Amino acid sequence: MSNEKIALFTIFGGTGDLAQRKLYPSLFKLYQKGYLKDHFAVIGTARRPWTDDHYHEVISDSLADLNADQETVEQFASHFYYQSHDVTDAEHYRTLKKLSEKLDAQYGLQGNRIFYLAMAPNFFGTIAQHLRSENILTDNGFNRVIIEKPFGHDFESAKELNDQLTATFNENQIYRIDHYLGKEMIQNITAIRFGNNIWESLWNNRYIDNIQITLSEKLGVEERAVYYDNSGALRDMVQNHILQILSLLTMDQPVEFTENDIDVEKVKALRSLRPLKPEEVATNFVRGQYGAGDDGAKAYRDEDKISPDSNTDTFVAGKVMIDNYRWSGVPFYIRTGKRLADKFTRIDVVFKRPVVNIFNHDDVRANDDAATSLDPNILTINVEPTEGFELRMNAKAIGQGFATTPVKLNYSHDAEATAGSPEAYERLLHDALNGDATNFTHWQEVADSWKFVDVIQQYWDEHQPEFPNYRPGTMGPDAADELLRKDGHRWVYRN
Ligand SMILES: NC(=O)C1=CN([C@@H]2O[C@H](COP(=O)(O)OP(=O)(O)OC[C@H]3O[C@@H](n4cnc5c(N)ncnc54)[C@H](OP(=O)(O)O)[C@@H]3O)[C@@H](O)[C@H]2O)C=CC1
Numbered sequence: 001m002s003n004e005k006i007a008l009f010t011i012f013g014g015t016g017d018l019a020q021r022k023l024y025p026s027l028f029k030l031y032q033k034g035y036l037k038d039h040f041a042v043i044g045t046a047r048r049p050w051t052d053d054h055y056h057e058v059i060s061d062s063l064a065d066l067n068a069d070q071e072t073v074e075q076f077a078s079h080f081y082y083q084s085h086d087v088t089d090a091e092h093y094r095t096l097k098k099l100s101e102k103l104d105a106q107y108g109l110q111g112n113r114i115f116y117l118a119m120a121p122n123f124f125g126t127i128a129q130h131l132r133s134e135n136i137l138t139d140n141g142f143n144r145v146i147i148e149k150p151f152g153h154d155f156e157s158a159k160e161l162n163d164q165l166t167a168t169f170n171e172n173q174i175y176r177i178d179h180y181l182g183k184e185m186i187q188n189i190t191a192i193r194f195g196n197n198i199w200e201s202l203w204n205n206r207y208i209d210n211i212q213i214t215l216s217e218k219l220g221v222e223e224r225a226v227y228y229d230n231s232g233a234l235r236d237m238v239q240n241h242i243l244q245i246l247s248l249l250t251m252d253q254p255v256e257f258t259e260n261d262i263d264v265e266k267v268k269a270l271r272s273l274r275p276l277k278p279e280e281v282a283t284n285f286v287r288g289q290y291g292a293g294d295d296g297a298k299a300y301r302d303e304d305k306i307s308p309d310s311n312t313d314t315f316v317a318g319k320v321m322i323d324n325y326r327w328s329g330v331p332f333y334i335r336t337g338k339r340l341a342d343k344f345t346r347i348d349v350v351f352k353r354p355v356v357n358i359f360n361h362d363d364v365r366a367n368d369d370a371a372t373s374l375d376p377n378i379l380t381i382n383v384e385p386t387e388g389f390e391l392r393m394n395a396k397a398i399g400q401g402f403a404t405t406p407v408k409l410n411y412s413h414d415a416e417a418t419a420g421s422p423e424a425y426e427r428l429l430h431d432a433l434n435g436d437a438t439n440f441t442h443w444q445e446v447a448d449s450w451k452f453v454d455v456i457q458q459y460w461d462e463h464q465p466e467f468p469n470y471r472p473g474t475m476g477p478d479a480a481d482e483l484l485r486k487d488g489h490r491w492v493y494r495n
């Protein structure tokens with residue numbers, strides 16, 4: 001049976017960085033795998049006056065790292081058409097409509113349309129509005145719109161944007177990208193939780209002590225300084241990726257593994273986040289900005305296109321509580337930042353220690369405490385660069401006598417399987433072609449996430465930070481360690 005998908009992609013922002021670095025290579029991989037074949041076409045659109053021939057060269061260059069054979073690349077690129085225009089100009093859409101109809105007839109696209117908005121978010125509303133007013137949507141096929149992040153700057157702007165989009169598209173036609181949801185190991189969270197009785201029966205406040213989510217980046221803001229300086233780590237990484245991961249870790253079991261059932265549970269989890277009062281922000285959240293490195297690395301404020309007195313956060317750590325029966329009392333520690341020690345994403349699930357240490361009764365008596373000096377079991381989900389799981393347990397140390405020692409059970413996907421597995425954007429484009437929005441964020445999730453984050457951002461905006469406060473190559477400011485220390489915890493990953 002053929003797996004071929006039929007669609008016309010219209011990429012707004014076809015000359016941009018995202019299109020060239022992520023979208024064209026991902027579409028090409030779908031082409032190599034036969035999901036895209038004869039019945040697809042792509043219109044790239046932006047203001048630059050490119051010709052189709054030049055566009056084909058750009059497509060070909062964007063695939064350079066994939067080492068594909070030239071003939072396949074040329075065949076793939078021949079499905080691409082470039083249209084130069086300004087998206088604020090209604091004339092643009094009339095030309096687009098004509099070209100779309102021509103390509104539909106030429107490639108047999110059955111009215112199926114995917115509109116990919118790979119542009120600055122301030123254009124999303126106007127594009128959606130023109131797609132409606134200029135009758136670009138079809139009656140005979142599907143119409144889906146993929147929206148890049150950021151989805152708004154706060155709850156109000158996100159709502160305004162959503163209202164603009166829903167004036168043209170139904171919620172089930174809107175695919176809000178969160179590329180973390182396309183990552184193999186993030187998708188694995190539901191598999192390990194709901195596919196293993198040992199985990200699901202322990203996945204609650206009786207057995208779990210705390211959960212830590214770390215999204216650490218070694219690089220700085222690179223080419224995206226202007227966007228980042230207006231955003232900061234809280235908006236850039238916490239509102240979306242981290243809260244999405246948190247919702248997958250904490251949601252209750254969906255009735256079925258379907259988009260709707262999963263969405264219902266994720267929304268419940270996000271609605272259970274304990275909202276912070278402004279006066280609680282400083283004790284539950286830490287912000288940071290990197291200074292200069294000993295090796296001559298620039299401070300954030302000295303980076304290109306960054307304001308020299310910028311108060312933008314390049315690091316966030318926080319303690320999040322979830323007020324429901326399953327999670328009451330369990331802290332979720334989150335952190336993310338630029339120019340940290342290394343590039344990795346991991347989740348550490350720290351279990352409660354055994355209540356009695358039969359191997360050392362003095363230990364219990366001395367502490368007068370339920371916890372013992374036995375190490376806690378820790379399940380680590382390595383999201384990247386290694387993909388796999390690690391479980392720390394206590395075992396008998398080899399040899400005479402009886403002492404316990406921590407050991408690790410380790411599983412990693414093998415390098416060959418990982419190399420062949422689809423990249424996040426490829427997976428998500430494939431899902432959108434299939435009409436499956438499970439790994440996209442629904443409006444209610446976006447809304448609840450912004451409401452949680454807005455309180456923190458607003459408090460920060462009203463209070464002057466003491467920046468810079470961490471050195472590049474570290475895991476952020478000392479206050480991020482103190483955040484856990486004062487609860488009697490510590491980060492599982494420390495450098
Ligand atoms: N790049 C990345 O790694 C990531 C990007 N994103 C998001 O993706 C979106 C695009 O980002 P990115 O590709 O980096 O941005 P770029 O600045 O590289 O691209 C912007 C695109 O918009 C086009 N454009 C700008 N103004 C107009 C206009 N008035 N009419 C028509 N086209 C216009 C530009 O082309 P021209 O100048 O020719 O008009 C260009 O193609 C943003 O929402 C960003 O936040 C999200 C995650 C990662």
Ligand SMILES: O=C1O[C@H](COP(=O)(O)O)[C@@H](O)[C@H](O)[C@H]1O
Nearest residue numbers: 149179215217228236237241345
């Ligand atoms: O969304 C974003 O994510 C990247 C990090 O993504 P990863 O897949 O490389 O972990 C981040 O660099 C960027 O600032 C942010 O907008």
